[in-house]
Amino acid sequence: MKKEPVKIKEAQAAKRAGNFDEVVLGYTEEEALREAGRCLQCKNPSCILGCPVGIDIKKFIEQITKKDYQGAYFTIREKNNFPSLCGRVCPAEYQCRRACVLTKKGSPFASEQAINIHFLERFVGDYGMKKSLEANAKKNQALSKFKVAIVGTGPAGLCCAGELARQGIKVVIFESLHKTGGVLRYGIPPFRLPREILDFEIDCLKKAGVEIVTNFIVGKAKTLDELTSEGYCAVFLGLGAGIPSFLGIRGENFCNVYSANEFLTRVNLMGAYKFPKAHTPVNIGRHMVIIGGGNTAMDSARVALRLQKMHGIAADTTILYRRTEVEMPARRLEIEHAKEEGVKFRMLVKPEEFIGDEFGFVRSLKCLECKLGEPDSSGRRRPVEIKGSDFQIDCDVAVIAIGLKANQILTGVTPQIKTDKYGDIVVDPLTMETSVRGVFAGGDIVGGEGTVIEAMGMGKKAAQGIIEYISKK
Amino acid sequence: MKILEKQVLSDDRGTRVIRMKVFSKDIPLKARAGQFIVAMVKEEGERIPLTIVDKGAQDITIIFQEAGLTTKLLGRLNVGDSLYALAGPLGHPTEIKNYGKVILVAGGVGIAEIYPVTQGMRDAGNHVVTIVGARTKELLILELELKSASDEFYVTTDDGSYARKGFTTDVLGELLKKDKYDLVYAVGPIPMMQRVAQVAKGFNVKAVVSLNALMVDATGMCGCCRVSVAGQTKFSCVDGPEFDASEVNWEELIKRNKIYQEQERHICKLHIQ
Numbered sequence: 001m002k003k004e005p006v007k008i009k010e011a012q013a014a015k016r017a018g019n020f021d022e023v024v025l026g027y028t029e030e031e032a033l034r035e036a037g038r039c040l041q042c043k044n045p046s047c048i049l050g051c052p053v054g055i056d057i058k059k060f061i062e063q064i065t066k067k068d069y070q071g072a073y074f075t076i077r078e079k080n081n082f083p084s085l086c087g088r089v090c091p092a093e094y095q096c097r098r099a100c101v102l103t104k105k106g107s108p109f110a111s112e113q114a115i116n117i118h119f120l121e122r123f124v125g126d127y128g129m130k131k132s133l134e135a136n137a138k139k140n141q142a143l144s145k146f147k148v149a150i151v152g153t154g155p156a157g158l159c160c161a162g163e164l165a166r167q168g169i170k171v172v173i174f175e176s177l178h179k180t181g182g183v184l185r186y187g188i189p190p191f192r193l194p195r196e197i198l199d200f201e202i203d204c205l206k207k208a209g210v211e212i213v214t215n216f217i218v219g220k221a222k223t224l225d226e227l228t229s230e231g232y233c234a235v236f237l238g239l240g241a242g243i244p245s246f247l248g249i250r251g252e253n254f255c256n257v258y259s260a261n262e263f264l265t266r267v268n269l270m271g272a273y274k275f276p277k278a279h280t281p282v283n284i285g286r287h288m289v290i291i292g293g294g295n296t297a298m299d300s301a302r303v304a305l306r307l308q309k310m311h312g313i314a315a316d317t318t319i320l321y322r323r324t325e326v327e328m329p330a331r332r333l334e335i336e337h338a339k340e341e342g343v344k345f346r347m348l349v350k351p352e353e354f355i356g357d358e359f360g361f362v363r364s365l366k367c368l369e370c371k372l373g374e375p376d377s378s379g380r381r382r383p384v385e386i387k388g389s390d391f392q393i394d395c396d397v398a399v400i401a402i403g404l405k406a407n408q409i410l411t412g413v414t415p416q417i418k419t420d421k422y423g424d425i426v427v428d429p430l431t432m433e434t435s436v437r438g439v440f441a442g443g444d445i446v447g448g449e450g451t452v453i454e455a456m457g458m459g460k461k462a463a464q465g466i467i468e469y470i471s472k473k
Numbered sequence: 474m475k476i477l478e479k480q481v482l483s484d485d486r487g488t489r490v491i492r493m494k495v496f497s498k499d500i501p502l503k504a505r506a507g508q509f510i511v512a513m514v515k516e517e518g519e520r521i522p523l524t525i526v527d528k529g530a531q532d533i534t535i536i537f538q539e540a541g542l543t544t545k546l547l548g549r550l551n552v553g554d555s556l557y558a559l560a561g562p563l564g565h566p567t568e569i570k571n572y573g574k575v576i577l578v579a580g581g582v583g584i585a586e587i588y589p590v591t592q593g594m595r596d597a598g599n600h601v602v603t604i605v606g607a608r609t610k611e612l613l614i615l616e617l618e619l620k621s622a623s624d625e626f627y628v629t630t631d632d633g634s635y636a637r638k639g640f641t642t643d644v645l646g647e648l649l650k651k652d653k654y655d656l657v658y659a660v661g662p663i664p665m666m667q668r669v670a671q672v673a674k675g676f677n678v679k680a681v682v683s684l685n686a687l688m689v690d691a692t693g694m695c696g697c698c699r700v701s702v703a704g705q706t707k708f709s710c711v712d713g714p715e716f717d718a719s720e721v722n723w724e725e726l727i728k729r730n731k732i733y734q735e736q737e738r739h740i741c742k743l744h745i746q
Contacts, residue, residue: 176692178513178520178558186694215560217692221499244696246706253699253706253725255732262695270689271517276743278517279542280689281736360728405692409711 005112006035008119010068017302018309020190020273023337024088024119036064039115042101047117050099052457053159055079056115057096064120073128076121079160080456082155082201084129085184087122088193090453091295091331109332129200139190139472144168146470149232151218151410154182156443157238158205159456163463165208169470172232173210176217179269182240183444184452186269187261189299191306219410224417224439233473234438234466237417237425238459241444242407246400247291251354254362256283260296260401267303273310284311285397289365290343290352292401293321293328298335300399301343308324318344318393320351322370322383346393349370350385354398365395404449417441424448431465432458440465474556477532483556485611490582491548492536494529499526500561506589507567507683507715510535511691513558514546520690522710524586524660525562529744533561536585536614542741563691564714567683569593573655576648577623578641578669581607583661584614586683589623590658600624602654604644606665610635638694642668648677656681659718663727670718680718684709 009025010016016023027035045058056075063072076083090096096117097103097110104111127133146169150157153175161171179185180202184193206212218227228235244259246252263282271278288304290297297319305317319338321328324347328335340346348370355364369389373380406423418426418435425434427440432440442458444450478494484696504525510533511520521543527534539548550556567590575594579587584605595601603623607613608631620626627644628636637644642665645657649672657680659669666682673680685707686698693711700709701722707713 084575176560177690178560186690215558216499217560217563219625220562221503221560242694243708243711244694246696253701253729255729259696262689262697265689265695274517275736276740277739279519279744281733281740283732359731360725409692 003034003038005038005114005116006031007118013342014190017305017315017341018176020306022194023191026126027119027123032064032120033067035116036061040101044102046099047096047115050096051079052095053460055080055096055121060124061115061117061120064124069124069127069132070131072124073133073205076124077125077128079460081159081204082456083121083125083127084197085125085193085201086453086456087118087120087125088197089184089188090118090121092116092118093332093452095453108326129197141168141469143470146168146170146233146473147172147231147233148466148470149174149227150238152182152238152240152443153180153202153212154238154443154455155184155452156164156240156241156455156459156462157182157236158202159459160236160238160442160463160466161205161210163460164466165205165210167467169467171210173212174218175212175214177269178214180212180214182238184344186265187296187299189264189268189303191302192299196200217409219413224410224414224436228438233470234440236459236462236466237410237434237439237441237445238443238455238461239407239410239441239445241404242409244400245403245405245407247351247402249351250306251356251362252400254354254356255360256285256362256396257354257398257400260290260292260300260399261404263300263399264296264303267307273303273307281308283397284313284318285395286313287394288317288397288399289393289395290317290319290399290401291321292403293319293323293330294401294403295330295334297321297401298338300401301338302341303333304399305341306399309403315342316344317342318346319347320346320367322348322350323372323380324348327380337466348383350383352390354395355392362395362398364392365398366390366392370419404444406445406448413448424447428465431460431468433469435466438469474559476550476552477555479550479552481615482536483612485609488539488612489548490536490538490585490612490614492526492585493547493550494532494534495556495559496531497533499532500525500559501531504528504533504562505566506569506593507669508562508564509691510559510561510562510689512547512556514543514550515557518557519543520544520558520689520691522691524624524683526585526588530663536582538582542679542739542744543571545741545745554563563710565712567593567658567681567715569597571598574653575656575658576602576604576645576654578604578645578657578659578661578665580605580641580661580665581612582614583659584619586660586687587658588615588618588622590660594658595622595624602648603627603628604641604648604732606630606641607635608632609738611714640668641665642672645670649673649678654678657718658682661725663695663730666718667723670721670723674719681715682718682721683715684713684721685716685730686710686726686728687732713735
């Protein structure tokens with residue numbers, strides 16, 4: 001008899017949309033055991049190939065079935081320093097779960113039948129967190145005389161730091177903001193990644209000897225050369241994709257047209273949802289419009305909806321996307337959650353112009369309807385405007401979530417680091433080394449926007465590159 | 474981030490302008506005229522940009538007017554207290570070189586911001602004319618410092634309570650009429666900078682302004698500080714803060730700087746008695 005997937009418990013949609021508490025509540029031990037029991041323990045497990053950091057998924061799931069949670073924890077940690085974090089934010093349906101043998105062949109993302117690997121990872125990670133297993137993790141002291149600088153405390157930097165610290169290497173991470181975590185803190189809302197989880201994972205790094213310097217902008221307060229001359233034998237750049245893209249349409253600078261980065265930073269990093277207790281404001285509209293189809297758009301929409309509910313405004317948050325739901329790059333779970341909570345979706349729409357009032361505030365958005373044409377370079381069908389289909393929607397707050405470009409604060413003053421036409425850093429794909437010896441890079445500053453786990457994968461690969469590099473010294 | 478010195482420069486019925494010297498190991502080594510820092514007073518506070526007015530071996534000086542909640546909270550800190558966060562230096566430095574004859578125009582707390590530019594321009598061999606304007610006598614700051622750093626020095630007050638009654642731009646217009654100048658540089662309230670742009674344009678002199686857009690991260694990440702310059706969207710924090718005055722869309726900047734006016738009033742009432 002085919003066993004049905006064990007559904008994860010979630011906070012009730014109507015209730016959760018009025019606060020910033022975590023939405024997905026996690027498996028109980030019994031549920032984790034049942035879900036782990038569904039794993040077929042394939043002879044040649046394809047799921048592992050789907051994981052950007054190559055976690056031995058088959059093994060850790062088997063360990064769960066034997067109630068060896070500690071063993072499972074260390075199996076994951078061999079490849080991934082942040083199981084509680086990845087178990088929450090990994091787009092598993094595009095990665096390990098899509099590669100799971102239970103996913104229908106050729107499906108664009110995981111079938112429902114695929115093992116809920118991410119939920120099991122989360123269960124194991126949270127178990128380790130509760131039992132403070134990290135403190136007991138093994139550390140190698142072979143390379144303890146070396147010191148490495150990392151720029152950026154986002155997923156790439158954190159992961160690279162974890163890998164290096166494990167080898168006994170002294171690591172100092174420089175962060176430009178006043179808080180650590182990069183996109184994990186300013187981008188991902190607390191209802192998707194509770195701050196105590198993030199803090200715990202970062203504290204683990206500190207306990208492992210990693211030093212973190214906040215409020216320090218490498219490229220401004222110190223150049224890369226100055227940093228390396230201070231005795232760092234290698235540097236890793238996890239700068240992130242910094243600059244928000246705008247649509248380039250008329251009226252985009254009207255008040256209350258936000259980039260997703262600004263909107264989410266105000267709310268997530270600066271705590272604007274607690275205004276006036278927190279001092280940074282954010283404007284909340286009656287008709288909030290989010291433009292884009294990725295995870296950032298989903299996060300922005302769900303944040304917008306929560307702000308409306310928390311302020312007694314009738315929920316009216318709409319996502320506009322120029323293709324259809326299938327082409328949306330967002331995690332399926334986020335799309336579902338957004339819908340359950342009451343976010344409206346309007347597909348095949350292309351924004352044309354923002355209309356504002358005499359005070360400079362946005363009031364509405366002119367759009368065109370689209371249909372899908374031939375596939376473009378991304379393999380997705382290109383949206384084609386339908387002439388004469390223009391319409392207008394009410395919009396007093398707009399959030400543009402259509403992607404990011406490279407931040408050039410560091411690369412702009414470091415011309416010896418080769419960048420491509422997008423301003424992204426060019427690296428050797430095997431070692432993640434840049435055009436400068438001893439300087440490595442990873443995350444969104446390499447190859448543009450990706451997922452948290454992809455950034456971690458690059459951070460990890462770079463750590464191996466760094467270890468090889470300094471071992472030869 | 475510890476406050477080393479604090480001095481109230483002016484106090485006009487409770488609106489104070491304060492100078493603070495703050496400890497920093499790294500920022501003074503790199504700070505140049507025209508650059509700014511981002512400061513936070515407390516963990517739940519805002520990030521606000523403030524121009525670096527002066528620097529020592531291990532300190533920087535900021536001067537601010539107690540206008541909104543954050544500057545008021547900052548004004549309550551005393552010597553020995555620490556800021557919650559301090560990062561910089563940010564933005565492009567002023568292009569200091571020998572232009573020939575330059576006029577520097579400053580109004581309000583912009584008078585503080587013009588100080589390092591005045592020094593820099595003088596050191597670069599320029600003939601430096603400085604015009605400063607304040608609403609009233611009590612708000613006039615750094616008079617002696619600026620006077621000694623300039624070749625010519627003019628003061629105006631809106632209400633005529635000190636020196637010449639009128640606006641800085643009145644003096645600017647007269648100077649430009651009488652003589653040829655190579656550059657005008659202005660920092661202060663938006664209406665003043667806007668007027669400087671018009672006057673300078675009338676005489677075909679290049680004018681540079683240092684804008685005071687709202688910011689959050691101030692490192693190019695959020696786009697809160699975007700401003701239209703020559704029809705292009707620029708970020709004040711990483712592309713500026715200085716731009717060619719004739720190319721700035723002032724109307725847009727004025728409106729965008731008022732986005733949170735209501736919240737600001739509300740939160741000030743709540744937190745400041």
